[in-house]
Amino acid sequence: MTQHNGTTVPTAAAPAHGGPDEPNQFALLRQRRFAPFFWTQFSGAANDNLFKFAFTVMVTYQISVSWLEPAMAGIVIGALFILPFLLFSATAGQLTDKFEKTTLIRVVKNLEIVIMAIAAWGFVVANVPVLLACVFLMGMHSTFFGPVKFAYLPQVLNDRELTGGNGMVEMGTFVAILLGNVVGGLLVALPQVGHASVAIACIALAVAGRAVAQFIPRAPATDPGLKINWNPVTETCRNLRLAHGNIVVFRSLLGISWMWFFGAVFLSNFPAFAKEVLHGNEQVASLLLVVFSVGVGTGSLLCEKLSHRQVEIGLVPLGALGMTVFAVDLYFASRALPAPVGGIYTLGSFLAQPAHWRAMGDLLLLSLCAGLYSVPMYALIQLRSAPTHRARIIAANNIMNALFMIASALIAGALLKSGFSIPQIFLIVGLANAVVAGYIFLLMPEYLLRFIAWVLTRIVYRFKVTGEQNIPSEGPAVLVANHVSFVDAVLLMAASPRPIRFIMDSRIFQVPVLGWLFRLAKCIPVAPQKDDPVTYQRAFDEAAKVLREGDLLGIFPEGGITRDGQLQPFKGGVMKILEQAQADGVDTPVVPMALTNLWGSFFSRIEKKGAMTHPFRRGMFNRVGLNVGEPVPAAQVTPALLQERVAGLLARG
Known part of the structure; x- marks a missing residue:
């Protein structure tokens, strides 16, 4: 728990429910702290998309509006829905931090019922201006719900549930998108009663969402003393500066915003892509949304399994790579597809063509990779944002998302007007994704490092961690471990939910590839005092700075990699580090750790044999721990005590 303005606020590490974390993400659906919230956001996302997609299909296929071309309908509707995020997110973030979140959710759901009643009339009379106004109002509804949604989760879930909870919400959102679009597309296509059926469905979903919101437990305000700044321009600037104060969080916001730019290009162009490129009817357009939603939902759920229930940002580069590969292949798969004899494919005749399955496969895998990309970023932002400012950070994220999505609409529209085909636009965005993702990962090496660690611990080794809850989720700490191989630091990175700065023998920085990797990780080189007193002292000064800043410091007290697999005597460097921390007034616990079954593998030294000289030594997928x-x-630490603790951990196997 933390204190702010005299109010006790639950933190992610100590969730409001106070109980143990659930065995898997699906178990959360049996918990009142999560289930009513999940179904509330699910109904809202379904309603948004049922309404928007039915409207898009209506103006693309069914009615002719001189000032809204069918090819531009999806782009215009998407941009209009996003505009309120740009205008009102700053206010929404403040309200979420200041007031109790469950009350805000219920007010927003009341607003949804009113908007859908107006939209129902617009559908019945086929009034396009009224429906466009409702698109804007539903965007405003989602603007005020967004910060509540992502600020609520860290208050009721602990660190080990956060990735799974975000995965469930992301999965639920895209399943809702799937159902909303499928139902919207099917209902609007019903002869004579289509528009009235859409109207009834929109109102029914809004009422259902409000009913289930009544069961969401209270979520206290995190900053009740906050004074609301109603000026959206100055508050938007303030929120962006607030987000920029934590550079890791800010650059993660940029990464998420790019993902929405990328996704918006595909989602807004699906109706026109189905009609003009795939030569399909409304059902084929719905199929594209089905495939996309299933992919994102699957990728989101896979995050918890692939991350071993921690916030694993190493999945982000994997997702980015897949997004580019499959977007580019979608371009090649959709070139020069033959038109049907009858002029347009029905769903059955479309699926009967083998050439279409490659395009559907690309779309499925592209969206799956988007799920792998987005969920860890959302969880990282929630985990590393201060609870008192979390909703305003989410609001800053929504503002940036809106800017990127509006830019995507403008750029896609300009490219269409310039004569580019929709597959060519997909190709351009796929190639741009590689450039943007590469730039982000160079700015934030932590993503790339965690990806390397993730690959190493799941492909080169089968890595099992026990006692990971003993790694502090916040505050400074020194991690001490036995030194068995050249990749010990990488394995420890994979086990920790937080970045670790390592003190390492300066000679290891001369090892090809690994030296570059450790420099990228900002490891601290150290040399014997008698050989290089300047490097020696600089290492301890940098270590003191790491602890003062509240971060994790990793050291290998043996001073070198073992050649016989036995634990070597611990040296006294850790005492010098703790003495400096005490002088700085920093309370620094020391966490003993033991790497097991690693000696004898490819990256370890074996007596007179060098490391990394026998590629198949002990084979791939070696089990280590x-x-x-x-x-x-x-106050209790001594080198002998730490060596005894590490030896005891080694004996566990």
Whole structure:
């Protein structure tokens, strides 16, 4: 728990429910702290998309509006829905931090009922201006719900549930998109009663969402003393500056915003892509949304399994790579597809063509990779944002998302007007994704490092961690481990939900590839005092700075990699680090850790044989482990005690 303005606020590490974390993400659906919230956001997302897609299909296929071309309908509707995020997100973030979140959710759901009643009339009389106004109002409804949604989760879920909870919400959102678009497309296509059926469905979903919102438990305000700044321009600038104060969070916001730019290009062009490129009817347009939604939902659910229930940002580069590969292949798969004899494919005749399955496969895998890309970023932002400012950080995210999505609409529209085909636009965006993702990962090496660690611990090794809850989720700590191989630091990175700065023998930086990797990770080189006193002292000064800033410091007290697999005597460097931390007034626990079954593998030294000289030594997928012990208070630490603790952890196997 943390204190702010005299109010006790639940933190992610100590969720409001106070119980143990659930065994898997699906178990959360049996919990009142999560289930009513999940179904509330699910109904809202379904309603948004049922309404928008039915409207898009109506102006694309069914009625002719001189000032809204069918090819531009999806882009215009998408941009109009996003505009309120740009205008009102700053206000929405403040309201979420200041007021109790469940009350806000219920007010927003009341607003949804009113908007859908107006939209129902617009559908019955086929009034396009009224429906466009409702698109804007539903965008405003979603603007005020967004910060509540992502600020609520860290208050009721702990760190180990956060990735799974976000995965469930992301999956639910895209399943809702799937159902909303499918139902909207099917209902609007019904002869004579289509528009009235859409109207009834929109009102029914809004009422259902409001009913289930009544069961969401209270979520206290995190900053009740906040004074609301109603000027959206100055508050938007303030929110962006607030987000920029944490550079990791800010650059993650940029990454998420790019993902929405990327996704918006595909989603807004699906109706026209289905009609003009795939030569399909309304059902084929709905199929594209089905495939896309299933892919994102599957990728979102896979995140918890692939991340071992921690916030694993190493999945982000994997997702980015897949987004580019399959977007580019979608371009090649959709070139020069033959038109049907009858002029347009029905759903059955479309699926009967083998050439279409490649395009559907690309779309499925592209969207799956988008799920792998987005969920860890959302979880990272929630985990590393201050609870008192979390909703305003989410609001800053929504503002940036809106800017990127409006830009995507403008750029896609300009490219269409310039004569580019929709497949060519997909190709351009896929190639741009590679450039943008590469730039983000160079700015934030932590993503790339965690990806390398993720690959190493799931492909080169089968890595099992026990006692990971002993790694502090916040505040400074020194992590000490036995030194078995050249990749020990990478394995420890994979086990920790937070970045670790390592003190390492300066000679390891001369190892090809690994040296570059450790420099990228900002590891701290150290040399014996008698050989290089300047490097020696600089290492301890940098270590003191790491702890003062509240971060994790990793050291290998043996001073070198073992050649016989036995634990070597611990040296006294850790005491010098703790003495400096005490002088700085920093309370620094020490966490003992033991790497097991790693000696004898490719990256370890074996007696007179060098490391990395026998590629198939012990084979691939070698089972290795990490046992993490309970933290030792700084006042009790001695090298002998730490060696004893690490030896005890090694004995566990």
